[in-house]
Amino acid sequence: MSQGSAPxxxxxxxxxxxxxxxxxxxxxxxxxxxxxxxxxxxxxxSGGGLSLDYSRNRMTDDTIAGLMALARSCGVPERTAAxxxxxxxxxxxxxxxxxxxxxGSSGDPILVDGTNITPEVEHTLDRMEQFVDxxxxxxxxxxxxxxxxxxxxxxxxxxxxxxxxxxxxxxxxWHGQLNCHYVANxxxxxxxxxxxxxxxxxTLFLIQSKSFRTQETLENSKVARAWFLDNGGSEDQIAKHFxxxxxxxxxxxxxxxxxxxxxxxxxxxGGRYSLWSAIGLPVxxxxxxxxxxxxxxxxxxxxxxxxxxxxxxxxxxxxxxxxLWYNNFWGAETYTILPYxxxxxxxPAHLQQLDMESNGKSVTQNGEPLTCHSGPVIWxxxxxxxxxxxxxxxxQGTRLxxxxxxxxxxxxxQVACHHVTLFANCLSQSRALMSGKTLDEARAxxxxxxxxxxxxxxxxxxxxxxxxxxxxxxLMDKSTPETVGALIALxxxxxxxxxxxxxxxxxxxWGVELGKQMGKGILDRLTGDSxxxxxxxxxxxxxxxxxxxxxxxx
Ligand code: F6P
Numbered sequence: 081m082s083q084g085s086a087p088x089x090x091x092x093x094x095x096x097x098x099x100x101x102x103x104x105x106x107x108x109x110x111x112x113x114x115x116x117x118x119x120x121x122x123x124x125x126s127g128g129g130l131s132l133d134y135s136r137n138r139m140t141d142d143t144i145a146g147l148m149a150l151a152r153s154c155g156v157p158e159r160t161a162a163x164x165x166x167x168x169x170x171x172x173x174x175x176x177x178x179x180x181x182x183x184g185s186s187g188d189p190i191l192v193d194g195t196n197i198t199p200e201v202e203h204t205l206d207r208m209e210q211f212v213d214x215x216x217x218x219x220x221x222x223x224x225x226x227x228x229x230x231x232x233x234x235x236x237x238x239x240x241x242x243x244x245x246x247x248x249x250x251x252x253x254w255h256g257q258l259n260c261h262y263v264a265n266x267x268x269x270x271x272x273x274x275x276x277x278x279x280x281x282x283t284l285f286l287i288q289s290k291s292f293r294t295q296e297t298l299e300n301s302k303v304a305r306a307w308f309l310d311n312g313g314s315e316d317q318i319a320k321h322f323x324x325x326x327x328x329x330x331x332x333x334x335x336x337x338x339x340x341x342x343x344x345x346x347x348x349x350g351g352r353y354s355l356w357s358a359i360g361l362p363v364x365x366x367x368x369x370x371x372x373x374x375x376x377x378x379x380x381x382x383x384x385x386x387x388x389x390x391x392x393x394x395x396x397x398x399x400x401x402x403x404l405w406y407n408n409f410w411g412a413e414t415y416t417i418l419p420y421x422x423x424x425x426x427x428p429a430h431l432q433q434l435d436m437e438s439n440g441k442s443v444t445q446n447g448e449p450l451t452c453h454s455g456p457v458i459w460x461x462x463x464x465x466x467x468x469x470x471x472x473x474x475x476q477g478t479r480l481x482x483x484x485x486x487x488x489x490x491x492x493x494q495v496a497c498h499h500v501t502l503f504a505n506c507l508s509q510s511r512a513l514m515s516g517k518t519l520d521e522a523r524a525x526x527x528x529x530x531x532x533x534x535x536x537x538x539x540x541x542x543x544x545x546x547x548x549x550x551x552x553x554x555l556m557d558k559s560t561p562e563t564v565g566a567l568i569a570l571x572x573x574x575x576x577x578x579x580x581x582x583x584x585x586x587x588x589x590w591g592v593e594l595g596k597q598m599g600k601g602i603l604d605r606l607t608g609d610s611x612x613x614x615x616x617x618x619x620x621x622x623x624x625x626x627x628x629x630x631x632x633x634x
Contacts, residue, residue, distance in 0.1 A: 088583065089451040093150040100146050101409040104138060108548050109514050112140065127395045128382035128566040133553040136514045137402055137482075138410070147401035148391045150581065156397060159580045164387060166190050166197075170350070170587035171445050177587040178346075179353035179572070180383045183376035183565070192348050204344055208358055209369045211323075211343075215284065216257055216368070222281045223317035228258060230278040233362040234271075234304060235288030236264040236296045239325075241433050242355025242568070243288075245426040246363045246375065249564045252423075252492040253367040258284075260366045263304075266296040271303050280311035285322045287337065288359050290345045292328035295599070301335065325358040350587050352434050353572060371561045378565025386573045396573030399552060403482065404578055406550060408452050412480045417460030420487035420506040423559045424567075427486070428460030431571050438575045440591065441584035454582045455575075463487075464505040474513060475545050483551040485510050486567070490558040506553070516547020 088094060113119055113135075123135035137143075163169050166176040181190045182201055189196035214220035218227040233243060244262045254260075261274045285304050289297045301322075308321055319338040326332045327345040343358035355363070356376060364372040382396075391397045406412035415435075417428040439455030461470065463485070474481055487506045491499040517525075522543035526536045554570075556563040579586030604610035605617070605625050617625075 087448075087451040088154070088581070091150070091153060093146065093153045097143075097146045097150060097405070097409055100142060101405075104140070104143065107138070109136060109138060109550075110516075110547060113514075125393050125395060125398065127385035127389055127393070128570065129378060129556060129563050130382070130395060130566050130570060131555045132395050132398065133555070134398060134402060136510055137405075137550045137552070138548065139402070139405070143405065144392060144398075144401075147405060148397075151391055151397060151401055151577070154581045154583070156391065156577055156580050160387060160576075163576065164383075166192050166348070170585060172585050172588045172590070173347075176348045177350055177353065178348045179350065179356055180380075182349065182356035183383065183569070184380040192346075197346070197348070200344070200346075204358055205373070207343065208361060208364055208372075211361075212364050212369045212372075215365060216255070221320070222283070223313055223320050224281045226282050228284045229282040230259045230261060231284050231286060231362055231365050232261045232263060232274055232278065232304065233286045233288055234263045234297055234300045235286075235359070236294060237433060237437075238351030238354050239288040239290060239294075239297070239359055240264040241426070241430045242352070243360055243362050245424075245430040245568070246355060246360070246564060247366055248426050249423045249559055250363070250367050250371065250375070250561055252559075253371045253561060255366070255368055258366055260362050262362070263300050264296065266299055268303075271300050275304070275307050280308050280313055280321075283308075283321065284365075286361055287322065287324040287326075287332070287335070288361075289324075290327050290349075290351050290354065290359075292324070292326045292331035292335070295596070298335075305336065323361070325361060351589075352437055355568070367561070374561035375565040378560075378562030379569035380565075381562065382566040382569035382573070386569075396570050397577055399484075399570070400574040400577035400581075402550070402552070403456070403574065404581055406480060406482045407456050410480055412456060412482055413453075414457040414459060414479070414481050416474070416481055416483045417458065418463050418466060418483055418485050418506075418509075419460070420463035420485060420502055421559055422462060423492070424486060424564075425462040427567075428458070430568070431460075432458045434571060435575050437589045437592070438586040439579050439582065439584060441579075441582070441586075444583040445585055446583075450582060450584070452582070454584055455578065460484075463509070464502060467505065467509060471509060474549060475516075480549070483510075483513065483549075484554060485551055486554045486556075488556050488558045488563070492558065510551045510553055512545065512547075513549035513551055514547055516545040516549075517543065519544050 120133065120135045124131065124133050159169065163177060164180060166178055168174055168176055170177050176192055178190065178192065181197055190198055215228055221227050240262055247260050263271045263274050287297065287301045305318065305322065308318065313321065318336055319341060322337055323341045324332040324337045325343045325345060327347055329339065329342050332342050333339055343361065345354065345357055345359065349357055356379060360372060386394060386396050403415060417431050419425065419427045435455055435458045441454050443449055474483065485506050487503060519540055522540040523536055526540060556567065576586055601610065601614035602621065606628055
């Protein structure tokens with residue numbers, strides 16, 4: 081469903097926000113806090129087990145009203161309902177985006193082209209449960225009768241980032257029976273390093289590829305299979321050590337995976353939304369199926385919040401609209417994700433794919449050029465490490481970079497006074513970003529230190545911190561399967577809402593295809609299999625190919 085012919089930026093709601101931004105331009109958040117003692121409690125909402133303090137934003141009640149008016153006029157409630165209903169919201173690929181169906185439904189059937197998909201989803205979860213149980217109870221063992229000690233998950237993009245994030249995030253829930261390793265890159269170093277650390281008799285390989293056509297995954301899987309065969313395994317024992325998750329069963333069978341060892345994927349689940357499917361198997365194997373189901377339940381809790389909470393109280397909607405506010409009205413080009421939790425250190429990488437592959441688009445669903453920017457650059461890093469690396473630019477650089485601080489109230493590892501110190505760091509960063517330091521404050525500080533007037537004049541401008549830098553703070557009690565599930569689902573819906581406003585297809589990724597297409601021709605030229613049969617090539621690429629070839633011919 082697209083929004084009709086009026087460009088987004090001509091809508092009255094958009095124009096009203098533009099004027100409102102001009103009015104707010106010279107207002108400092110310090111003053112907003114000073115004038116409203118209730119600001120923190122008024123701009124604080126909860127849902128799905130998470131709480132959001134969004135008071136440290138360049139906004140007033142009018143801003144929120146204006147952003148929600150835009151959300152309504154772009155059809156956020158209707159398009160949310162369409163997603164949950166299973167409409168073909170992925171318009172360019174003519175299919176639904178139903179990752180929400182993987183984490184529990186209301187019990188009502190969810191129809192994809194007339195077929196109820198919930199029985200198949202539940203059946204797959206039961207199969208996963210059986211498989212995890214067989215491996216953990218040692219009914220399913222390696223070819224020499226030894227129990228498995230290691231799982232190697234081979235996959236890339238969405239078939240890698242989500243499971244890796246969750247494995248790390250839920251490290252305290254690992255039962256300890258299995259180690260889990262991930263191989264994604266076509267850089268042979270990665271698989272070489274992993275294979276050096278595992279034993280062919282006790283290693284289970286999961287080949288994770290929705291398409292079963294991804295070059296990196298297929299090449300790494302071939303290496304794993306050859307390594308297994310070269311180290312005591314035989315062809316008929318491959319079935320004991322190789323399992324696949326894919327929507328392309330024929331190719332997986334072709335590769336040599338037994339049909340019984342193939343878990344399904346569906347074309348109505350996008351790669352970057354797939355960790356909730358059997359692509360989550362490395363997670364389920366290491367934390368157990370009970371915890372994996374708790375992860376799904378947490379995500380489902382956020383789904384229900386997103387579906388039912390009024391827009392003004394809705395975490396994904398509020399976060400989406402504030403992100404859009406800075407992107408489209410204040411010129412912010414990037415957005416930073418700052419988890420203050422070591423277990424969540426891979427969240428920025430996962431959200432990078434989720435958001436940038438979803439909303440890195442230039443045309444509307446009807447193919448019209450966008451009249452404003454779509455998704456920003458997403459980046460980030462774990463707190464407090466970032467404070468000693470890139471936060472300087474957040475505080476005093478010339479760019480506006482909104483930030484999400486994410487921190488649990490409790491830690492799994494009570495070490496000395498670390499957690500309270502970490503919490504203090506998180507709060508001091510968001511406070512410093514908001515309030516900054518004025519020239520007068522800088523001068524007074526230096527004077528109090530006993531500095532002379534000349535030196536104060538020289539140094540004080542360098543110590544000014546403008547402040548007024550926006551941030552959100554997301555709280556959870558602890559990183560548990562439920563809260564981690566809710567957190568990831570929150571960002572999925574945030575991404576979806578922004579895509580609705582820009583009217584892009586957040587579920588396709590055509591841009592990735594060109595590099596893949598060109599890669600084949602270049603590989604052939606590098607290996608000498610083609611001297612240019614695939615057409616002319618630019619001189620820079622040609623020059624670099626020659627350097628590579630001449631280096632390897634000597
Ligand atoms: O990089 C593009 C992409 O298509 C992602 O969307 C996807 O998650 C990844 O490749 C892996 O794809 P597959 O699971 O089909 O191997």
